Amino acid sequence: MTLHDHPTSLDAFTADWEAWHLRRDAALAQEHGFLAVTGLYWPDTGPQRLPGVPGTWSAGDEGVTVVLDDEEELVVDGTPVRGRHTFGGIPERGGTEAAWGDTVIEVAERGGRYVIRPRDPRHPLRTGFTGTPAYAPDPRWVVTGTYTAFAEPRPTTVGAVVEGLQHVYDAPGTIRFGIDGLTPDLTAFTGGTPGTLLVLFSDATSGVTTYGAGRALHVDAPAPDGTVVLDFNRATNLPCAYTDFATCPLPPAGNRLPVAVEAGERIPHERRRTAR
Template sequence: MTVQTTTTTGTADAFAEEWRAWHAAQEARLADPHGFLAITGLHFLDGEPRRLPDAPGGWTTGPAGVTVVLGDGEELTVDGETVRGEHRFGVLPERGGVTAIWGDVAIEVAKRGGNDIVRPRHPDHPLRTAFRGTPAFPPDPRWSVTGRYVPFDEPRPTTVGAAVEGLQHVYDAPGRIEFELDGRSLALTAFNGKEPGELLVLFTDATSGITTYAANRALFVAPPAADGTVALDFNRAHNLPCAYTEFATCPLPPAENRLPVAVEAGEKIPYERAAGQGEES
């Protein structure tokens, strides 16, 4: 398991171009009219009806799940159908959710950390309209390393904290990734990614809180090869939504994923957070 190197200018140029395309796609998703930068509030529901400042209706939750009661002249579109009066979203699965449309606003109704939440997403939210991109380290092939995936005998339920105080997430960790960086043997506990076989690692390192976001960064890893080999490209270490907005419930890395080295690759502290945490560059 060694640090990969690039031997030709052409290969280096291609590596950098692929990274720029990846980073542009990351930023496009973040700046989507209904992306995380458009969220105007994080509302935790309970049994008491609540009128929200950024969404219509009175909202509650209970054993039967989330319910909204819309007032006169109020309506939402859910799954393509216009709803008025009382609408029941039902019991939502953990990390699942439903989107209700209100004009140009997308209202996320979801469950996070066992709590039912509502997060309206307004395209004209200043955080989104003023977004100027995310600073990042220049892409460098030395941060693209080969590792080995070691599956656990059984997936390990792993409880981690969240960006929101008092909230916890539980993920099944299928294994860990072992690798070397600058001659040091390291390992990261891996969670399941978005695609079949894909892995996700959450980590901090010696740059966290200095040049990179303090709480976490994330890295998706393509499915392991038949011999367990995986590619870890830390140039694609990216910020989670909590790096930009206080209305995200992002998970924190497990304790063992605090790397004792400075990973000077990937995305840095967002401009929106830089003044209060560290460098802007």
């Protein structure tokens, strides 16, 4: 177990959380992170020019294709590209990148559709970023739950912040825990590293003090007896909390808590007038 699972003192607990919070903001502010995204484009069969990137772009059975003018060049996987280039073999929720000067062009697939997102480190959302508001850390929001695995992971379809888009995630099991006299079962998705879990949830603070579409909670691998630690102080915003150029999933219906989880990241400064 890590320190934040079983804090030895409030000072140590707070210091550990503050270091985590600083790392989170630093990751957000990376040169080509989500704060640098300048647009969200859905190419189709008809070639089109996109703001802030060279060439004409289209999508078809082969994947996404760009046709560059004579004086234009991209760098893909370290190799200069001129003329016509096709980005093929992109898996769902996967992507590749092409460099154009300081700009990185993300080519990805989301919900069965291709997407193009330029990332310019000079974007005002990134250069003006001052950090993410959050509730003060409180040990009472570190709770113990019980993970129950399904016999086989269950493909689970959820909506997205983009109208008409759907995401499908593997749900390996559920997590039950106690909160305000309730014992909800949260659907858990596969986490980013082996054995870990990801919980997408909303609660009574959503759209009030936290971003309306929901937040994410990363959970360490369960103990042999199924015990897991849920540290809601580390509930994080999804990229869509900061920018309209994201395709974030919505929480499964059963992960909408009727209580106020007053812990973790709050509505970003950039979203306070447009919270949903």
